Amino acid sequence: EAQVTQNPRYLITVTGKKLTVTCSQNMNHEYMSWYRQDPGLGLRQIYYSMNVEVTDKGDVPEGYKVSRKEKRNFPLILESPSPNQTSLYFCASRQGTNEQFFGPGTRLTVL
Amino acid sequence: GQSLEQPSEVTAVEGAIVQINCTYQTSGFYGLSWYQQHDGGAPTFLSYNALDGLEETGRFSSFLSRSDSYGYLLLQELQMKDSASYFCAVEAYGQNFVFGPGTRLSVLP
Numbered sequence: 001e002a003q004v005t006q007n008p009r010y011l012i013t014v015t016g017k018k019l020t021v022t023c024s025q026n027m028n029h030e031y032m033s034w035y036r037q038d039p040g041l042g043l044r045q046i047y048y049s050m051n052v053e054v055t056d057k058g059d060v061p062e063g064y065k066v067s068r069k070e071k072r073n074f075p076l077i078l079e080s081p082s083p084n085q086t087s088l089y090f091c092a093s094r095q096g097t098n099e100q101f102f103g104p105g106t107r108l109t110v111l
Numbered sequence: 112g113q114s115l116e117q118p119s120e121v122t123a124v125e126g127a128i129v130q131i132n133c134t135y136q137t138s139g140f141y142g143l144s145w146y147q148q149h150d151g152g153a154p155t156f157l158s159y160n161a162l163d164g165l166e167e168t169g170r171f172s173s174f175l176s177r178s179d180s181y182g183y184l185l186l187q188e189l190q191m192k193d194s195a196s197y198f199c200a201v202e203a204y205g206q207n208f209v210f211g212p213g214t215r216l217s218v219l220p
Contacts, residue, residue, distance in 0.1 A: 098156075098161075
């Protein structure tokens with residue numbers, strides 16, 4: 001089954017404790033992206049990648065890092081999480097067409 | 112800055128037609144997409160317009176006017192399962208995507 005997977009689905013952590021949210025897709029898509037979703041703000045793009053070793057900042061990259069060492073994986077790294085990064089995070093991928101396939105989401109709470 | 116505007120809420124009855132508008136102001140424009148998101152779920156793709164005009168996909172249609180920086184999603188023969196949030200999204204410069212704040216559609220019996 002073609003899909004985008006994210007782990008973990010839910011995470012509660014404390015300020016300053018480094019964490020990684022994994023994202024993997026099995027569709028051989030070149031493009032992958034991370035979004036955060038907050039009430040009333042829609043989805044805001046954090047980082048995106050057009051291919052292996054090619055990443056670029058979206059609209060809200062501060063406090064986040066990404067890497068794209070393999071085509072299928074695009075982890076999101078929070079080196080020192082803060083409460084304002086409490087949000088719902090979505091990973092997405094696409095290939096050629098304009099349809100983005102979204103993962104199930106990761107709900108992160110930073111205390 | 113980059114911004115998209117949509118109505119926050121729309122309510123309609125089953126079987127009716129509803130239009131959700133989207134206006135945008137972005138640095139660069141390649142196309143306008145629409146996504147549906149049910150509560151607790153992930154966004155799913157509905158349609159895409161790169162050129163002016165109407166695109167039809169079953170009960171859903173999407174329209175774009177590039178000169179007016181405006182588009183809309185038209186939902187016909189509304190069903191209860193259409194109750195969800197709908198987001199417009201612009202592919203701006205490069206492959207940077209900007210989403211609108213979302214419109215919550217409630218379909219009443």
